[in-house]
Structures are given as C-alpha cells and as structure tokens.
Amino acid sequence: MNLIHQKLQEISTLVSLTTAEVGYTTVFPSPADLKSAYDFIIVGGVITGCLIAKRLSDAGHSTLLIHGPGSLPNELTRVPLLNLGLHGNPDHDHLYKSPRLNSRWLNQTLTYNSGKDLGGSQVLSAQMWSYGKSGDFTCWKEEFGISEKFSNENIRAAGKIHEKASAGVEGVDSPYGESGEIDLSLSPTWAPYQQTFADRFEAAAASLTQTRVNKDQNSDALGFGRIIHAVEADTGYISTPVRAFFENRPLSDNLHIVTRHMVRKILFDMSTSPPRATGVEFVQAEDREGSVVFFKKATKRIILTAGAIRTPQLLALSGVGSESDLKQWNIEPVVTRNGVGQNLHDHYDIGNAGVCFPKGTKKYVDFGLTQYFNFGLHRRGQLRAPLGTQSYGFFKSDQSNLTTSKHYFSIGISKNNLYQDFYLQGKSSEGDNFFGTLFKQRECLLFTPTLLHPEYRGQITLTSGDPLDDPIVDLKTTSNARDMKLIGELWQKVKRIAEESFGDIGGEFDGTPFPACVQDLMIADASILPCPTSGHMLPTISAMAEMAAREVIRDFEVQRSRSRS
Numbered sequence: 150m151n152l153i154h155q156k157l158q159e160i161s162t163l164v165s166l167t168t169a170e171v172g173y174t175t176v177f178p179s180p181a182d183l184k185s186a187y188d189f190i191i192v193g194g195v196i197t198g199c200l201i202a203k204r205l206s207d208a209g210h211s212t213l214l215i216h217g218p219g220s221l222p223n224e225l226t227r228v229p230l231l232n233l234g235l236h237g238n239p240d241h242d243h244l245y246k247s248p249r250l251n252s253r254w255l256n257q258t259l260t261y262n263s264g265k266d267l268g269g270s271q272v273l274s275a276q277m278w279s280y281g282k283s284g285d286f287t288c289w290k291e292e293f294g295i296s297e298k299f300s301n302e303n304i305r306a307a308g309k310i311h312e313k314a315s316a317g318v319e320g321v322d323s324p325y326g327e328s329g330e331i332d333l334s335l336s337p338t339w340a341p342y343q344q345t346f347a348d349r350f351e352a353a354a355a356s357l358t359q360t361r362v363n364k365d366q367n368s369d370a371l372g373f374g375r376i377i378h379a380v381e382a383d384t385g386y387i388s389t390p391v392r393a394f395f396e397n398r399p400l401s402d403n404l405h406i407v408t409r410h411m412v413r414k415i416l417f418d419m420s421t422s423p424p425r426a427t428g429v430e431f432v433q434a435e436d437r438e439g440s441v442v443f444f445k446k447a448t449k450r451i452i453l454t455a456g457a458i459r460t461p462q463l464l465a466l467s468g469v470g471s472e473s474d475l476k477q478w479n480i481e482p483v484v485t486r487n488g489v490g491q492n493l494h495d496h497y498d499i500g501n502a503g504v505c506f507p508k509g510t511k512k513y514v515d516f517g518l519t520q521y522f523n524f525g526l527h528r529r530g531q532l533r534a535p536l537g538t539q540s541y542g543f544f545k546s547d548q549s550n551l552t553t554s555k556h557y558f559s560i561g562i563s564k565n566n567l568y569q570d571f572y573l574q575g576k577s578s579e580g581d582n583f584f585g586t587l588f589k590q591r592e593c594l595l596f597t598p599t600l601l602h603p604e605y606r607g608q609i610t611l612t613s614g615d616p617l618d619d620p621i622v623d624l625k626t627t628s629n630a631r632d633m634k635l636i637g638e639l640w641q642k643v644k645r646i647a648e649e650s651f652g653d654i655g656g657e658f659d660g661t662p663f664p665a666c667v668q669d670l671m672i673a674d675a676s677i678l679p680c681p682t683s684g685h686m687l688p689t690i691s692a693m694a695e696m697a698a699r700e701v702i703r704d705f706e707v708q709r710s711r712s713r714s
C-alpha cells in the first residue's frame with residue numbers, strides 16, 4: 150500500500166470512530182422489529198438497490214432493503230478525495246482476491262476493491278458520470294439479444310433526471326439536464342489544454358482505430374469532453390446513494406432498511422413451475438455460525454442488487470447455479486444455470502501514467518491545507534471537484550463497426566490527482582514525504598489508457614457453501630493475447646503523447662503489457678450488463694434502476710386495476 154493511501158486510511162478510520170451515525174436510527178430498525186412480510190425485498194443497498202427501494206416505497210409498496218456487511222458511510226468520507234482512504238480498509242472494502250497469476254505475471258494476486266457500506270462501490274468510487282454511446286447499446290441488442298428497452302435513447306432518458314444544472318466549481322455555470330436526487334454537477338474544464346489534447350488524442354485515436362474522435366462525449370457519440378461529477382451543488386459533498394435517497398429526506402413508513410446483515414439464501418416455492426422466489430434468509434454479518442437466522446417473506450418480488458460478484462454467489466448458494474458448483478457444495482438445485490458466475494469482465498485500466506509540472510510553470514490553483522479549510526467552512530474550492538479531475542477524453546472505434554472484438558480506449562486528464570505516482574515520482578522540490586507531496590501539489594495530468602472492449606472473460610467461483618465467505622474473483626485479465634498486445638500499444642501511445650507534450654512521464658514501462666492498475670479495476674453488476682459500455686457504470690446502472698423501478702410500479706398498478714375490475 151502506498152504512503153498517501155495509508156495516511157488517508159488512517160484519517161478515515163479515525164473519522165469512522167469519531168462520527169456518530171446521527172439521524173438514522175428511526176430509519177434502520179433492528180431485524181427483530183421488522184414485519185414478517187413485505188411487498189418487496191431488495192438485497193444489497195448499492196446505488197440501484199437504494200434507488201429502487203426509494204421509488205417502490207414512495208409508490209406505496211412496503212419495502213425491505215437488506216444490506217451488509219457494512220453500515221452507513223461516515224461523515225468525512227463524503228468529502229471528495231477522502232473517500233480514497235476507504236480503499237483497502239477491510240471495514241469498508243471487500244477486497245476480493247484473484248487466484249495467483251502465473252510466473253509470467255510475477256505470481257501476483259490481484260485485489261479488486263468493492264464497497265461494503267450502504268451505497269456499495271459508489272461510496273469508494275471517483276464519482277465520474279459519463280454515458281457510453283449508442284453503439285454500446287446497439288451491441289447489447291445485436292450481440293447479446295438484450296431487449297430494445299435498453300437502447301441508448303431509453304437509458305439516457307432515464308438517467309437525465311439526475312443531470313442537474315449547477316455551478317459546481319467557481320466560475321462554471323453550465324446548464325445541463327433536469328434535477329433529481331443524485332446531485333450531479335459539472336466539473337470545470339481544462340480550457341487552456343483542451344484543444345491541444347483534443348488534437349493529440351485525435352491523432353493517436355486515428356492511428357490506433359482509424360477513426361475520428363467525436364468531441365461531445367455526452368452526446369450519442371463519445372469523444373473529448375467534460376465529465377459530470379456526482380457532487381452536490383449546495384454542499385460540495387459527494388452525492389452517495391444514502392445521501393441522495395435517504396438522508397435528511399422524509400422517508401416513507403413503507404421503507405425499512407437493515408444494514409450489517411447479509412442475505413444468505415433466497416427461498417423458493419418449488420410447487421409452482423417455474424419455482425417462485427418467496428422470501429429470504431439472512432444473518433448478522435459477523436455471525437459466522439449463523440446462530441440467529443431471520444426469515445422474511447416477499448409477497449410481490451425479491452430484487453437482487455448485490456453487485457457483480459455477490460449476485461452470482463447468492464444465486465448459486467440459493468440453488469440457481471452451474472451444475473458443478475451446486476454439486477460440489479451439496480446445494481439443492483432450484484434451477485440449473487451454467488452461466489451463473491461466468492462472463493465476468495470490465496475495462497482494462499493502466500494507471501500510473503502521470504506528468505507533473507514543477508510549481509509555477511503553469512497557471513494553477515494550489516492544492517493546500519487552505520483548500521481543506523475552504524471546503525470545510527464554505528464548501529468552496531478545488532475539493533468540490535473530486536480528485537480535481539476536470540476533463541476527460543475518449544477515443545472510439547468506428548461506431549458502425551462496433552463489435553466486442555473491436556476496441557475502445559479512453560484517456561483521462563486529471564489535475565491534483567492523488568494517485569501515489571503523481572506525488573512520489575513527480576519532480577518536486579518540496580520533498581516526497583506525505584505532507585510535502587499532498588499539500589505542495591504541483592499541476593498534474595493523468596492519462597489512463599483503457600481498453601473498453603477486451604476479449605477476456607472471467608468467472609466467480611464459490612469457495613464454500615457459506616455466503617459470508619468471499620468467492621474467488623478471477624477476471625483472467627492476462628489470458629488473452631490480443632488484449633495484452635493492445636494494452637501495451639495503448640500505453641506506448643499515451644507515453645509518447647505525454648513525453649512529446651510535457652517532458653518526462655512518471656513511472657517506467659519496460660515494454661511488457663501488464664495492467665498495472667488492475668487492483669483498482671471497477672466491477673459493475675455483470676448480472677445485468679452484457680458488456681461494459683464505453684462510459685462509466687454509475688449513470689448506466691442508475692438509469693437502468695430507474696427503468697426497473699418504473700416497470701415494477703407499472704406492473705403492480707396494472708395488476709391492481711385488473712383485480713379491481
């Protein structure tokens with residue numbers, strides 16, 4: 150673990166210990182006080198789970214949301230950037246492990262971050278919101294047979310309600326979209342560099358993908374443009390699902406939320422065909438013996454939003470899984486589905502490609518202690534843009550030619566980024582101790598070449614029949630020769646752009662294509678996404694959750710009016 154990370158963790162642990170979970174007690178009853186049956190039970194309080202729970206309960210359905218093993222995100226982790234301190238902290242991060250890679254990859258074990266607290270990985274995330282482009286969704290339909298309902302147009306329309314016009318950072322006032330609970334602000338641009346980078350990106354994109362770059366990344370096509378951050382316009386806080394949907398808002402009596410508990414089984418009625426999900430069995434997250442087991446019924450539906458890793462695990466443990474898993478762990482089959490736990494994938498990401506400018510060579514706002522005070526007292530300043538990321542570029546392959554075997558990649562530019570290598574490898578005259586590097590920040594850029602459509606496919610494997618045990622997460626990222634070749638090429642391209650533009654690039658690369666930042670790989674809920682889009686996951690999955698909630702509400706309205714007539 151790097152030094153800055155370690156310090157941030159210490160700060161966030163301290164904050165966890167000192168911050169009371171104020172104002173939530175009535176919202177979170179103890180399991181003993183719950184009703185025996187609800188209309189809906191939602192498993193996993195991630196952005197999708199929180200959103201659907203809010204919508205269903207507001208529509209009059211009694212709803213139980215069960216989330217574990219974490220609890221509420223603590224106060225200071227809402228401050229952009231300090232949430233990095235949760236990464237690698239076992240109280241807040243599942244820290245899933247891959248099997249050991251082979252010797253060619255240095256026998257390493259890869260670690261995947263995944264949030265434990267209510268809000269799931271969004272609590273750990275960088276809060277960048279950009280949609281993919283229409284070709285991604287066409288590809289879902291054409292290659293994976295996904296319904297037309299999940300077209301780019303429908304996803305964008307559903308996500309639009311959270312794109313709020315606001316001046317997120319001083320001097321920026323760009324109207325965008327409507328208003329919604331997830332408070333999205335636009336980050337400022339890197340105006341002086343924007344054109345230079347756009348030109349350079351375009352040239353590199355053209356040489357790699359033989360296509361042009363489209364400038365408007367947030368329109369149908371992807372290109373170079375601004376990114377939206379989930380930062381509340383009023384407070385500057387990160388807009389987590391908990392804040393967006395539950396905090397300081399009148400809550401419907403229809404909604405009960407239980408944290409620190411894990412659902413360990415979905416219960417089925419086997420007398421119907423196909424079997425019907427009727428309830429859940431759950432235990433306290435620390436209760437490994439399962440000495441107290443709770444059972445709750447769902448009269449209408451159970452909605453699984455336990456994430457890309459735990460949703461397949463829970464399905465398998467409940468008897469909906471591959472023949473081999475069910476047999477190995479003596480699980481009574483409900484329905485055999487060999488696909489459960491397969492087809493796991495995400496983008497490739499190479500980090501650590503930073504360029505630092507010595508202080509004073511360019512115009513920039515110093516990122517010092519005053520920034521923290523400024524944010525703390527007035528919610529102003531650079532910290533209102535999490536990580537200081539101010540713009541982003543995406544390249545794309547020819548949209549008409551989009552298949553999963555074609556590749557995409559993106560390059561991020563970031564200012565005041567807190568990645569270790571920025572600080573420790575930059576040419577700082579301020580020394581490289583923690584405070585020297587954190588508070589005497591120079592102007593930095595981050596390039597993140599990303600292979601958005603890799604060919605590799607990984608899998609989730611059960612390690613036992615105990616739901617509290619982590620499954621093995623094996624993305625098999627290094628298994629595909631074409632992916633490895635492309636990622637190496639991308640790195641070289643980015644390195645060249647950085648070197649030609651600004652001199653030395655931080656970090657050494659020996660020509661071997663190794664996904665260095667793979668431990669920070671993002672895991673989206675692969676149980677609903679057939680393949681990652683070329684944007685970020687949060688807007689797409691929250692838009693899908695809006696659509697799901699609407700559909701469920703409509704379904705039950707129709708049923709109710711039928712039964713009345």
Ligand SMILES: Cc1cc2nc3c(=O)[nH]c(=O)nc-3n(C[C@H](O)[C@H](O)[C@H](O)COP(=O)(O)OP(=O)(O)OC[C@H]3O[C@@H](n4cnc5c(N)ncnc54)[C@H](O)[C@@H]3O)c2cc1C
Nearest residue numbers: 193217269270271274275276277412456459674685686687
């Ligand atoms: C470090 C990091 C940075 C990221 N940055 C960005 C970004 O900038 N932009 C972006 O769009 N996306 C980002 N992402 C990705 C984004 O956060 C995820 O795609 C999204 O949160 C995934 O949501 P999910 O529904 O799959 O579930 P997850 O967020 O994985 O959460 C699942 C939750 O369910 C709980 N759970 C699991 N099993 C059970 C059970 N049996 N009972 C009760 N609860 C259970 C888990 O504890 C967990 O908290 C980032 C992710 C990470 C890890």
